[in-house]
Every structure is written in C-alpha cells, then in structure tokens.
C-alpha cells in the first residue's frame with residue numbers, strides 16, 4: 001500500500017510525476033471545496049507536501065488527524081506553523097543548502113545590476129537613446145562595503161561573493177556567529193550607516209517583519225543600495241518606496257515582495273530599482289537538487305521516521 005499523500009499547492013510538473021509514482025497522491029488544490037473534502041477525507045492522509053510559498057497552517061494540520069510528515073519544497077519556513085507541527089508530533093522536512101549558491105548569485109546579480117545600471121542601460125540602448133546622449137555614470141561595486149542582514153547559510157555565501165569582489169563585509173543578526181571572519185554589528189542602523197550595499201539574507205516571519213524600516217533606510221543613505229533575496233515582509237514597503245522616490249537611498253534590487261505575485265505598482269516606474277519575480281533559486285540545477293531532497297525527506301520519514309533534512313531540529 002503506497003502512503004496516502006495530500007498535495008497542498010502546485011509543485012514543478014516533473015516533481016509531481018515522481019511523487020505520484022511513489023505515493024497515492026491527492027491534489028488538494030484541485031478540490032472545488034477543500035474544506036468539505038478535508039472534513040470528509042482528511043483523516044486518510046499520513047503525508048502532506050507544500051512549498052515555502054504555500055506553507056502549512058495549524059488549521060490544515062488539525063484537518064489531517066493522521067498526518068505524520070510534511071515535506072516542503074524550499075528553505076523558507078515562515079509560512080509553516082512549526083510549533084503546531086511540533087505539538088502534534090508531525091515531522092517537517094525542507095530543502096536547505098542546495099539553493100545557497102544560486103540565491104547568493106542572484107543577490108550579486110541584483111547588486112551589480114542596480115549599482116552599474118545594467119538593466120537601465122539595456123533599456124537605454126533598446127529605446128534608441130544612445131545616439132542622443134551618453135549613458136549616465138553609475139556606481140563602482142568592487143572594493144565597496146557590503147552589510148549583510150543575517151549570517152545564515154545563504155548570508156555566508158553572499159559574504160564570500162563579496163570578498164571575491166574585494167569588498168569589506170560586516171553583518172547584523174540576532175546574535176554573532178562564531179565561525180565567520182566578518183565583523184558583527186549589534187545595531188542594524190549602525191550596519192546600514194556603514195554599508196554601501198545592505199543585503200537582506202534573514203528569515204521571514206513575525207520576528208523580522210518590517211525590520212528594515214524608514215530609520216534603517218535613512219541610515220543607509222543617499223548613496224546606499226538595498227538588496228532583498230530573503231522575504232518581502234522584512235522590508236516596510238511604504239518606507240522603501242518613499243525612500244526610493246525621494247532619493248533618500250540610491251536604489252534597490254528586489255527578488256521578493258510582501259504580497260507575491262502582486263508588486264507595488266509605485267516601483268514599476270522607478271529607474272533605480274531592479275525587480276525579479278522571486279527567481280533566486282529558480283535554476284534547472286538547483287530545483288533538481290531541491291526536488292531530490294524533497295522526495296528524500298519523504299522516503300527517509302517512511303523508512304526511518306525522520307526526514308533527511310528536518311526543520312524541527
């Protein structure tokens with residue numbers, strides 16, 4: 001008997017196919033009345049799949065009284081009620097590490113683009129403006145100062161990218177980490193005052209909501225740039241838009257937003273902003289690696305009682 005697995009939210013098609021080979025999968029997202037379906041058949045399922053974007057609420061866990069394991073595609077856990085899972089003895093698997101490099105690459109792609117005005121230059125040429133006027137000078141990146149908000153798995157890789165560009169690296173997080181050579185600043189405002197580029201690499205969720213506010217942005221200053229590859233909720237959108245429109249910061253490179261896929265339209269007209277549709281981990285290679293671990297988490301749970309990468313450790 002293949003374990004009965006409920007799929008909460010879509011997954012990449014190839015992954016859905018592989019899931020269906022190993023489990024008796026039911027797509028909750030295809031139900032016209034999910035609540036009715038859960039009330040009638042929720043007790044059948046021992047496994048639930050989701051993603052960092054879809055998450056899992058306590059209410060959904062309650063509706064699945066036989067649930068033993070959740071497997072999430074992604075590293076972000078801000079949308080999964082971990083305490084509720086822990087309380088109910090539900091294992092939670094996720095997919096850290098495999099995406100570190102591509103997310104760090106994207107942080108630098110955004111940083112380089114917004115500082116050296118790559119996308120703006122492309123628009124300038126395509127609009128046929130070059131014959132009329134020279135493209136404005138941009139801002140040097142190498143040798144500058146990069147301030148990291150968060151020094152976890154991804155923050156460390158971004159820091160290494162910075163040293164590769166001969167940049168000075170400092171960071172802020174809830175507490176200093178012992179195994180990195182970078183200076184820790186207990187104050188985020190102090191880090192923003194020091195940095196030329198403030199890069200958000202911290203977890204989302206209530207503890208970091210609007211951590212980057214008007215005061216932090218004012219500290220970053222007119223020559224400072226904000227890069228966000230973490231979660232949109234970490235930044236106060238209204239404060240960011242105001243700082244960009246008024247020139248209180250020089251620019252921003254954003255891959256994540258508070259209410260995806262909806263992006264504040266005030267950002268669309270700003271030439272000093274680079275916008276991406278949450279694609280930092282979205283490469284063939286990384287999503288393949290994430291998918292393998294996502295499946296391995298389920299297989300490991302059903303063979304040993306634990307996912308390979310547990311979010312509850």
Ligand code: 8YV
Nearest residue numbers: 051052053073074075076281
């Ligand atoms: C993807 C992410 O959006 O892993 C995360 O937390 O935000 C990104 O990698 C996610 O993995 C999609 O499932």
